[in-house]
Amino acid sequence: MSGSRKFSKEIRAFVQSYVEELINDNAAIFAGAGLSASLGYVNWKELLRGIAEGLNLDVDRETNLVALAQYHFNERRNRTELSRRIVAEFSDIRAPSKNHRILARLPISAYWTTNYDKLIETALRSAGKIVDVKYDVAQLKTTAPNRDVVLYKMHGDVDHPDDAVLTKDDYEGYFRKHEPFVTTLSGHLTSKTFLFLGFSFSDPNIDYVMSRVRVMLHNAPKQHYCIMRRERRNESEQEESFEYRKHQQSFLVKDLSRIGVHTLLVDEYEDITLILKAIEREYRQRTVFISGSADEFKKWGNADAHKFVASLSRSLIERHYSVVTGFGRGVGPSVIAGALEPILRERLRYRQSQLIARPFPIAIEGRREREKIYRAYRKQMVKMSGIAVFLFGNKQEDKRIDRADGVEKEFELAVEKGLRVVPVGATGYVAEELWTHVNENFETYYPDATEALKNLFSAIGPSADRSPEKLTEAIMKVIEQIRKDDR
Incomplete structure (x- = not known):
């Protein structure tokens, strides 16, 4: 063997x-x-x-x-x-x-x-x-x-x-x-x-x-x-x-x-x-880290974007995955809401321990100290997980929308720690950039990937169907195929 x-x-x-x-x-x-x-x-x-x-x-x-x-x-x-x-x-x-x-x-x-x-x-x-x-x-x-x-x-x-x-x-x-x-x-x-x-x-x-x-x-x-x-x-x-x-x-x-x-x-x-x-x-691939933040949802609309994030989180819980989130702005509340719905609805079937939230502390003075603590938080979340999903990735600074570098840092850390990375290109922003990068270097990130996984990964790219239910199902198929290929 x-x-x-x-x-x-x-x-x-x-x-x-x-x-x-x-x-x-x-x-x-x-x-x-x-x-x-x-x-x-x-x-x-x-x-x-x-x-x-x-x-x-x-x-x-x-x-x-x-x-x-x-x-x-x-x-x-x-x-x-x-x-x-x-x-x-x-x-x-x-x-x-x-x-x-x-x-x-x-x-x-x-x-x-x-x-x-x-x-x-x-x-x-x-x-x-x-x-x-x-x-x-x-x-x-x-x-x-x-x-x-x-x-x-x-x-x-x-x-x-x-x-x-x-x-x-x-x-x-x-x-x-x-x-x-x-x-x-x-x-x-x-x-x-x-x-x-x-x-x-x-x-x-x-x-x-x-x-x-x-x-x-x-x-x-x-x-x-x-x-x-x-x-x-x-x-x-x-x-x-x-x-x-x-x-x-x-x-x-x-x-x-x-x-x-x-x-x-x-x-x-x-x-x-x-x-x-x-x-x-x-064991680790039963836990999915959802990384994402957003101050705007261009091409989506706020209602559909929040419905999608909640749908993804809910589907993971219902299929007996655990969800880890850092409570990223604009995304975290919907992750929590989606995960809690089945947990509270069927307490005999799902466990509260399936939802792991690690909100970032905000009252930290000094950029260097804040970055040090944030990295420790990110490492802790990544350490719990085997698969990482990346959504959106933007933030508002000085009244303009900019790239959310925190999502990119979480992607780099996930790769460093051996997680399977699933950037959802259909959500745009940093996630779309990451999807393009992984898609162009697919053998690097998935060296033993099957054609089935390659095709499924394409289905969550920038041109994917953005309806919350269909995109959620497409992501779940990618996750299931990753686990199947890794066995």
Whole structure:
């Protein structure tokens, strides 16, 4: 699977399903050691390699690593060396991977991990989120103010290595000493849709919890997902050994299905990044940024112009998009009015969170400071969105109508941040200039565009039908085709 090749139907269906869970705040992540391995953090086998050597054992021949840690403790009667290795391997703060950064940008409110490192919380804080980290039972009783995310580190944290879950004693006593973690995880496995990443499913705690949840739900567990690389033959590996590992994996996949985990097999670890990017793109493209301002509506008339803007905003909400607006003058009130109409009319079908308004502060003295704050506002709105629509684009200055440079700045920022841009040439002014520019350089803005998209884009140009309903429908077709082409 390469960056340009289309996903399989199975993966496309997963992306759509998981995005729906993101929208409804039902998505969760379970991160295993594999998510950190690409950055050089060791897995369990490597963590215990020196421990095994000290016992005159070969870690590569051991299948029960929990027992191996226990053997060490039995011989030494203390955890000093185990704790030292955890600190040595996981205490350095490394920059999160692409996968960590993508996940951190998604609206996921619950993360679970058996890892000791700090990659997840580092990525989340870099994304501007307030993280409530839980690695001790006592922490479950408190709530961090204004938290965006809860990170459950159910096996401990590198800063407290003596309390990390490592040995058979730790695992056997887990359900007594850490019962609130078990209860919370059981609840999340019942109510949320998990995506397991970098997880081998060899952890006895997780196996027990998931099996218990399956039994409680009368053998009808909630659907969860994991992404796993297909077994492939290593250099110099015997064919028999490779076939055996493939056989093992096939049984694991079937057993995971038994406990409600659907496995998505990929050819390369890099494919996981491509899938996460697809999730982020699909999620962001459910949110449309409407950029525009106008002090006059030449060729339109005020009534038709406001009717059109409200119609566009209303259609987006009714088709279950979210709308972001900066409340541009002459345009913003109609965006708000159009979006609110279905939201207030059918509160069980549409959500107030589908309308996100960020009015620009006007009482700011000093042009430089005002531009700085305005750019920050624009970045915030663009960051929420995956598609940007540009309307009109004029302003009155010194009793004359001039270009609205703010619309142009928002276009440039949207392009910089990777949004799909849809300037509506039929509305004239800056939007018409932008439409002409995109149309003349279409391959630059839509490198993999279909003929269908090119034709639909032409239908919102300067010569388009300006009736509010027809132009609205033409824009909606462009948006839908963009999403179809990007899948």
